[in-house]
Structure formats: C-alpha cells, structure tokens
Amino acid sequence: MGKRKCRAALKDDAGKILNEFFFGNDKQGVQDLLSKIPLKEIGATHAVLESTGNMWMRIHDTLEENGIDTVLANPYKTKIIAEAKKIKSDKLLDARILSDLLRTNLIYESYVPKKEDRDKRSLVRHRITLSRTKTKLVNKVHSILDKYDYQTDVTDIFGVLGIEWLKSLLSKVSSIDRVILSTSIESIQTVNQQIDMISKEISDYACRNDRNNVRILLSITGVDIFSAMLISSEIVDG
Numbered sequence: 001m002g003k004r005k006c007r008a009a010l011k012d013d014a015g016k017i018l019n020e021f022f023f024g025n026d027k028q029g030v031q032d033l034l035s036k037i038p039l040k041e042i043g044a045t046h047a048v049l050e051s052t053g054n055m056w057m058r059i060h061d062t063l064e065e066n067g068i069d070t071v072l073a074n075p076y077k078t079k080i081i082a083e084a085k086k087i088k089s090d091k092l093l094d095a096r097i098l099s100d101l102l103r104t105n106l107i108y109e110s111y112v113p114k115k116e117d118r119d120k121r122s123l124v125r126h127r128i129t130l131s132r133t134k135t136k137l138v139n140k141v142h143s144i145l146d147k148y149d150y151q152t153d154v155t156d157i158f159g160v161l162g163i164e165w166l167k168s169l170l171s172k173v174s175s176i177d178r179v180i181l182s183t184s185i186e187s188i189q190t191v192n193q194q195i196d197m198i199s200k201e202i203s204d205y206a207c208r209n210d211r212n213n214v215r216i217l218l219s220i221t222g223v224d225i226f227s228a229m230l231i232s233s234e235i236v237d238g
Helices: 027-035 057-065 075-084 095-103 115-148 160-168 175-209 211-218 225-234
Strands: 005-011 017-024 046-050 069-073
Touching: 005 027, 005 095, 017 027, 017 095, 027 057, 046 057, 046 095, 057 069, 069 095, 115 175, 115 225, 160 175, 175 225, 211 225
Parallel strands: 046 069
Antiparallel strands: 005 017
C-alpha cells in the first residue's frame, strides 16, 4: 500500500487469483476497487490491509461501510509469521501473501479504533504537536537571551508584559538575532492563539461526546480537561 497507489489481489476460498490490479489511494480509486469485487461476494468477502501510517483509513472505512469484513495487518509481526511459514515476502508485504495469510487465519491484526475515537485522538494529538512547536520556539528565544545575558523581573516573558520586554530587545541584538527573535515572538503568539482555539474545541468535544468518561477522569486529583481527553483518547474499548 502506497500513498498514491495500492495493489489488490482478489482470490477465492481455494486461493485462486480472480483479479489483480493497482488502484489509486483516493476516493475514486477505492470506488474502482469496489467495482471490481463481484456484488454477489459482498457480505461474504473478507479483506486485509497493511497498516501503513494513516494511508489505510479511507480504504478500510469504505470497505467496512460496504459490508466487507476488513482487518488491519501489523506489517512487522505479519512478516515474521510469513517468514516462519517460509513464505517469500518483500520489505512490504505483497497483496497475494496477505490474502493467503488471511485465508489461513495467520494475520497478526492491529487494533482499529472506532472513527469517533480516531477523531478524538487526532484532536488531542494536534494540541500536543502545537505545544511541542511552541516549546521549540521558546527554547530559541531563551538561547538568544542567554547569549546576551538579558534578564527581567517579569514572571511570564511570553505574557503581555513579557512580550513587550522581548520586543524592546530587538534593537539591542545583532541583525541576525533580531530576525530570529522577532519571528520567534510572532510565531509564539500565533501558536498561542492556535492552542487556545484547539483547547476550546477539545473542551466542547468533551461536553458533546465524552462527558461521562471525562467527568470520571476529572475526579482524579491533578487531571484537567486536556489530560482527561488525552487519557480517554488513548484508552478506548477494544
């Protein structure tokens, strides 16, 4: 399975190849895949996909929505099984090999969370990504302050007063450091706005869709709304 193109192998219960082809990993490509599966087989057809990043999601969800029981194969552990059974395989498992392992019930499955759980996890992880981006920018600013040994009594140098103080230093550093400091300050302010926006969305999501779980987690000392959503998004029902 690739980002742009995937390979499919359709086999019957005896392992005879019915069709083999490439299709695009996009909406039209998945529809082309469905069109090549005999209608009489839908409902009695099983499919297996290799877990590769997030590239499997569209295909998996579309097949499931059309009544095809679909499992997600752990590529590393399934490859070990294939090698143990002396089945030749490339670095990425071939579509034929996957179909044979599926027929013989030898697929090592990866857990597939429900779509709503994946959405919740994406929301929370995006908040983490923004926080990590801010940390890198903050460290860049601190490195410039350390370079010139600038200090202030302002408690939060990235608060309103702190930002004003940082901007007052722009005329006191080298031209290169001025550019780095200025763009870092602007980026931090932008990321702060984005964090506030995503934090509000997380809170709203918790109220709309995950109220009971979050309420229980919030009863634990030291757990805030974000921590509650983070725990809830990573621990889902199997």
